[in-house]
Amino acid sequence: MGYYFRQRTIHSAxxxxxxxxxxFFLARLTGNPMDLLxxxxxxxxxxxxxxxxxxxxQPLIVQFGSYLADLARLDMGNSLRDGQPALDHVLAAFPVTxxxxxxxxxxxxxxxxxxxSIAAWRPGGVFDRVASLISLAGASIPNFWIAxxxxxxxxxxxxxxxxxxxxxxxxxxLPVTVLFVRPCGVLTQVxxxxxIDALAAPYTKTARARGVTSRKIIFGHALRNAMLPVIxxxxxxxxxxxxGAVIAETVFGFPxxxxxxxxxxxxxDFAVIQAAVMVTAIAIFVLNIGIxxxxxxxxxxxxxx
Amino acid sequence: xxxxxxxxLLGSAAVVFGLMASGAMAQSDDTxxxxxxxxxxxxxxxxxxxxxxxxxxxxNVVEALTHLNPETGVPExxxxxxxxxxxxxxxxxxxxxxxxxxxxxxxxASAVKRSLERMFNPNxxxxxxxxxxxxxxLTTTEIDSHTLEISTENPQPLMPIFMSFLTIDSPNTDFxxxxxxxxxxxxxxxxxxxxxxxxxxxxxxxxxxxAPEVSKATYVQRGExxxxxxxxxxxxxxxxLAIAIQxxxxxxxxxxxxxxxTTRLRFTFEGxxxxxxxxKAMNLAIDRTMLRDGLFNDSYKIATQxxxxxxxxxxxxxxxxxxxxxxxxALLDEARADGVAVDTQIPLIARVNFYPNGLEAMEAMIAMxxxxxxxxxxxxxxxxxxxxxxxxxxxxxxxPMVIQEQHDNxxxxxxxxxxxxxxxxxxxxxxxxxxxxxxxxxxxxxTGEERVSLFQQANAYSAEEIVPDIxxxxxxxxxxxxxxxxxTPDAVSNSMLELxxxxxDETD
Numbered sequence: 071m072g073y074y075f076r077q078r079t080i081h082s083a084x085x086x087x088x089x090x091x092x093x094f095f096l097a098r099l100t101g102n103p104m105d106l107l108x109x110x111x112x113x114x115x116x117x118x119x120x121x122x123x124x125x126x127x128q129p130l131i132v133q134f135g136s137y138l139a140d141l142a143r144l145d146m147g148n149s150l151r152d153g154q155p156a157l158d159h160v161l162a163a164f165p166v167t168x169x170x171x172x173x174x175x176x177x178x179x180x181x182x183x184x185x186x187s188i189a190a191w192r193p194g195g196v197f198d199r200v201a202s203l204i205s206l207a208g209a210s211i212p213n214f215w216i217a218x219x220x221x222x223x224x225x226x227x228x229x230x231x232x233x234x235x236x237x238x239x240x241x242x243x244l245p246v247t248v249l250f251v252r253p254c255g256v257l258t259q260v261x262x263x264x265x266i267d268a269l270a271a272p273y274t275k276t277a278r279a280r281g282v283t284s285r286k287i288i289f290g291h292a293l294r295n296a297m298l299p300v301i302x303x304x305x306x307x308x309x310x311x312x313x314g315a316v317i318a319e320t321v322f323g324f325p326x327x328x329x330x331x332x333x334x335x336x337x338x339d340f341a342v343i344q345a346a347v348m349v350t351a352i353a354i355f356v357l358n359i360g361i362x363x364x365x366x367x368x369x370x371x372x373x374x375x
Numbered sequence: 376x377x378x379x380x381x382x383x384l385l386g387s388a389a390v391v392f393g394l395m396a397s398g399a400m401a402q403s404d405d406t407x408x409x410x411x412x413x414x415x416x417x418x419x420x421x422x423x424x425x426x427x428x429x430x431x432x433x434x435n436v437v438e439a440l441t442h443l444n445p446e447t448g449v450p451e452x453x454x455x456x457x458x459x460x461x462x463x464x465x466x467x468x469x470x471x472x473x474x475x476x477x478x479x480x481x482x483x484a485s486a487v488k489r490s491l492e493r494m495f496n497p498n499x500x501x502x503x504x505x506x507x508x509x510x511x512x513l514t515t516t517e518i519d520s521h522t523l524e525i526s527t528e529n530p531q532p533l534m535p536i537f538m539s540f541l542t543i544d545s546p547n548t549d550f551x552x553x554x555x556x557x558x559x560x561x562x563x564x565x566x567x568x569x570x571x572x573x574x575x576x577x578x579x580x581x582x583x584x585x586a587p588e589v590s591k592a593t594y595v596q597r598g599e600x601x602x603x604x605x606x607x608x609x610x611x612x613x614x615x616l617a618i619a620i621q622x623x624x625x626x627x628x629x630x631x632x633x634x635x636x637t638t639r640l641r642f643t644f645e646g647x648x649x650x651x652x653x654x655k656a657m658n659l660a661i662d663r664t665m666l667r668d669g670l671f672n673d674s675y676k677i678a679t680q681x682x683x684x685x686x687x688x689x690x691x692x693x694x695x696x697x698x699x700x701x702x703x704x705a706l707l708d709e710a711r712a713d714g715v716a717v718d719t720q721i722p723l724i725a726r727v728n729f730y731p732n733g734l735e736a737m738e739a740m741i742a743m744x745x746x747x748x749x750x751x752x753x754x755x756x757x758x759x760x761x762x763x764x765x766x767x768x769x770x771x772x773x774x775p776m777v778i779q780e781q782h783d784n785x786x787x788x789x790x791x792x793x794x795x796x797x798x799x800x801x802x803x804x805x806x807x808x809x810x811x812x813x814x815x816x817x818x819x820x821x822t823g824e825e826r827v828s829l830f831q832q833a834n835a836y837s838a839e840e841i842v843p844d845i846x847x848x849x850x851x852x853x854x855x856x857x858x859x860x861x862x863t864p865d866a867v868s869n870s871m872l873e874l875x876x877x878x879x880d881e882t883d
Contacts, residue, residue, distance in 0.1 A: 101759030109426065109506045111795055113802060114766065116509045120500060150500075151417035153553050154570060162570045218601055226605050233605045234597055323597050325571040333415060338759075 078362070082355040086348070090141070093347045094134055094340075102126055103150055103338035124150065137344075146348070147341030149334075156341035159330060160349050166236075167326035168353075170318065171311040173242065174249035179304060181254050186261025187288050193266055201258060208255025213317040217248045221321075234322040245318040252314060253307035260303045264296035271295070297368055305361040309354045406879065407591040408613040408860070410872070411603045415596040416574060419565070420553040421544040422494045422501035425870075430616075431594055433542060433871040435576055437559030440468060440487070440538035445867045448685050448787030450535035454482065454543060454560060463530035468538070470521040474583045476545040477564040484523040488515040489550075490543045491525075498551050507540055532822045536787050562587050562875055576874065587875035604629075607855040614862070614877075615855035616869075619731055620672070623853035631674040632864045634852040635783040637681050638730065640723070640740075640845040641765075641796075644806050646775030650715045652706040654842040657777070658696040659703035660747040666739055667848060670732045676849040680834045681782055681792045683849055683866060688789025688818070688830025693838060695846070703747040720750045724778045726761045730850060737779060751777065767802050781850070785867050789830040790819055797837050804843075811837055 104120045121127045125136065140147060146156045185205070189198040224244065225233040232241050268274065269292050277287050315328035323329075327346055334342040412430070419428045421437040434442065440455035457469045474482040491513055494501050514526045525534065545558035556565045562584065563576035574594040578587060595612070597603050600619035606612035607628065623629035642648045642657075663677050679693040711717045725737045737753055744751045756764075763770070765778060780803075784792045794800075798815045799807035811833060818829035837843060854864045861878040 105759045105762045107500070108502065110762065110765070111802065112505045113509045114768070116505045119497070120505065123497075123500070149417070152555060153418070154555075158570050218599070221602060221605055225609055229609055233609060233611055234602055235595060235611070320598050321602060323595060330571075 074362075075359070078355075078359055082359075086351055086355070089347065089351050090344070091134075093344055094137060095130065097338070097340050097343050098130060098133070100338060103340065106336075106338055107150065146345040149342050150339045151337055151342075156339075156345040157349075159342050160327065160345045163325055163327045163330040163346075164349055164353075166324060167312070167315050167319070167328060170242070170245055170249060170315060170324065170326060171308065173246045174311065174314070175253065175304070175308050177246060178250045178254040178257055178307070181250075182257035182261050183293070183300070186258045187265050187293060189258070189262045190265030190269055191284065191288060193262075198262070202262070205255040205258035205262075208251045209259065210255070211251065213248050213252065213314050214321065216251055217244070217317060217321040220244045220247060234324075236324060241322075245322045245324055248318040248321075249311065249314045253304075253311075256307060257300065257304060260300055261296065264299050265292055268292035268296040294368070298365065301361060301364060301368070305358065308357060312350055404590060406589060407593070408589050408874075408877065409593045409595060409606075409611065410614045411595050411597050411606050411612040411616065413596070413598060413600070413603065413617045416594065418553055419555055419557060419574060420499075420501075421490075421542045421548075421557040421559060422499060422503050422553075424503060424542040425506050425540050426502040427870075429870045430868075430872050431574055431576070432557055432559075432561075432565075434561060434873045434875075435563045435592075436557050436561045436565055437542040437544055438561045439540060439542045440470075441535050443536065443539045443785075443787050443867070445865045446685060448687055450539055450787070453539075454487075455538060458535055458538070460532070460534070461524070464527050466525045466531070466534045467518070468523055468525060470523070471583070472521050474560050475581070476547075476558055476560055477579050478545050478547055478558045480545045480547055480558075482543070482560050483520045484515075484517040485520075486546045487523055487541075487543055488517055489546050490548075491515050491541065493544070493548065493550055494541075496550060499553060503540060503542075507537065511537075530820055532820065532826070533788055533790065539786075563592070585875070587877070588879055589874045589877050592874050604855050607857055610857070613857040613860055614872075616852075618853040618855050620853065623855070625855070628855050628858060630854050630856055630864055631672075631851050632854065632868065633674075633676065633683060633849050633866050634869050635683065635785045635866045636730070636781050636850040637678050637683070637783075638733075638779075638781045638847040638850055639678070639681060640847070641778045641780050641803070642805065642843060642845075643773055643776045643778070644843075645773050646721075647710070647716050647719050648721065648775045648777070650710050651842055652710040653715065653717060656703040656706040656710075656747060657744060657749065658842065658845050659699045659706070660743050660749070661696070661740055661845060662698040662743060663695060663847070664698070666736060670736050670739065671848065671851070674851040678846045678849050679838065680846065681796065681844075682784040682789060685787075685866065686784055686789055686792075687787060687827055688793070688834070690831035690834045692831075693835055700743075700747050707748055717748075718750060719775065720752055722754045722774065722776050723751050724761065724764055724776055725753060725755045726779055727755050727757050729779060730781060733779065736847070765803055767804075777845070780844075783870075785870055789834070790815075793830060793833055794819065797833070797841075797843065806841065806843060808837075808841055811841065 102121060104117050104126065108117060108120060118127065125133055148154060149156050149159055185201050189201040192198060221233050221244065224231040231243050235241055274287055274292055277291055312328060315326055316332050318324065319326040319329035320332055327350060330342065331346045334346065414427055416428045416431050419432050421432060424433045424437060438454050440453060441450040442453040444451055454471050454474065455468045456471050459467055461467045470484060470487065476482060480486065494504050511527055511531065516524045516526065518524060531537065543559065548554055548558060556567055558564070560583065562578060562582040564579045566575060566577055568575065576592045578590045597606065600617065600622045603615035604618050604622040607615040618629060642654050647653045667673065667675050667677065677695045679695050680690060682689060684691065707717050723737055723741060725734055734755065741751045741753060765780065782792060793815050796803050797811055798804055799812050814829055814833040814836060818826055818833060821829055852869060854868065856862050859880055861880045862876065
């Protein structure tokens, strides 16, 4: 296991370095931030003066060298917009996204496991057809549409939820909903498919022949064996949460990393973009290692292999 | 038949929904308001007050020496009570007495001197310096505690207007770093706040002027227009800025106002566009009334010049171009006969997300030009790309192009537009015309009626004899204002939203 961890850490560090290089150069291909920071009618001499103060007049390779030197001291630079350390912005925003993603994944998994398992019990039955229709719709509907319609229905028409913002548990309902619908749809399909296979396996037939209750067969025997593909897909969905978080946080004014990232990209706030990408990437690497561990717990073959 | 379990479930759901509704609709302090904006204001340092953050801080937290009347554009006393030009390059300013900053520091000549020196500090990304004082160095001399002289290298007849942008911050403000909690003399103060916290302004009780009615203002950012409109509709916010046309559906609360912006298409004087007949034909081919009524609405005003009528130097006698496709065709035929390459494809450079329905307007204009035989092709660009084409030094060779532009002049005087766009040395000028340069130079140093008249002549001469652009519209924004407020936005509301001008509607 120790060898496995070492290998994964080395691979992750190499990937992270590649990511740092790509993000650094791609971000700078989008132009000089001073073009966005300063008013359109700012004289060129002033633009040049501002650029020089932030080192944007230097060749890219020199800028990259400075960035790596700062990074070695764990200094990710300051935000161009307010001069505060970029890492402070990211660390303030990250827990919000983490919490949002956690609740969204939890709700997704609970609904997907229950619905997918029941649907698999009688494939082609009424429940299965309805569940498949809803889960396919959930996997296909754009998050943005769900967000705006959710606000219109629950905040404007029925007035039972706040439109946006933070402050009470009710403020979390719509953002979590926007974030869980898509993974839930995908996971329900995966659970259903894996459970159909598991329920057709010989051990399930044996259990039925021995008079074991349906509930125990589904949730006690078949589900555990059907979980491996579910965990794989759930891991992918969790890692992709940042995409949904951009929409949910931007629309609902949630101060998470998705909103921070999109605003930083719009303002070419390079230091914050780089810090946000790096922290997110580290979180995804940790998540992947966690999923591998969970695999090993569930399946002894993986552990021994 | 409804079972006991079902009844219990329905009952619980009703209680939960009731609690949710009461939670969602809760209102707190009656005199506190929430303003929902499309932008987030990350750096509210007072030396950025001429940029977007002016909406929050200008005249609310930090006050300027003078205040421009939004109707007339005339400077009025604010922190300065009087001013006079003692020499062509020197203005003597008398400051208001009995004023203190919200941190207790006295407002006097030394505080003003320090604040102006901070604005010119090269260690700060100060947007006021970048935007307004890039070519003007202000030197201040204290005469006594409440009198000072402001000197410039060249004569500055517009100093009282410039003074409306000189927002004064406390002498305790850090000289070398920007602050997110500016301290001024205004009716509101900014409490300490953490990273990513919304901006809150709180009324300060010992303000030197009349106490405003609004006790507290919270600024929250939402990117979606529909959401901003919804927030005001359900009572979560009191003012929603930049409401899109399609969301401004309630005439009771959605107010249209000229936002100070004017749109045009600028010609580069290259290829066929070097010929004035082609430039005139492109103007005559546009049906501006149809464009306005089809894509915008009648709150938008057809523009004849690049600033609003309230700006000193506006020429009220200028008429919009008529829609005359036959004359446009005749001019193009005449140019073609003289060997002008009228059939060359001309790129129309449009900026992504410039203003609502902007791209649709460009497409409609291309169709109108096609009808008179011109081949114009749309090229969309994002801001950084577009900036490289609009500001000098231009890349060589310069292509024939028509470029989409929008310009705001809320400063009260034509010079902020004319020199920049129409003088041969202007950063966004495409041509050099000695007579126009002469008129603008003369206007720049003149004062009073003579100044107004010279700018009016320059405007008319440019439009009739040079035709450097296709004027479009004086633009409109929509603001959704809660019925509990008594407030009407004006042309400066987008750059300076004075909370003191917001009252509560007693009849609501």
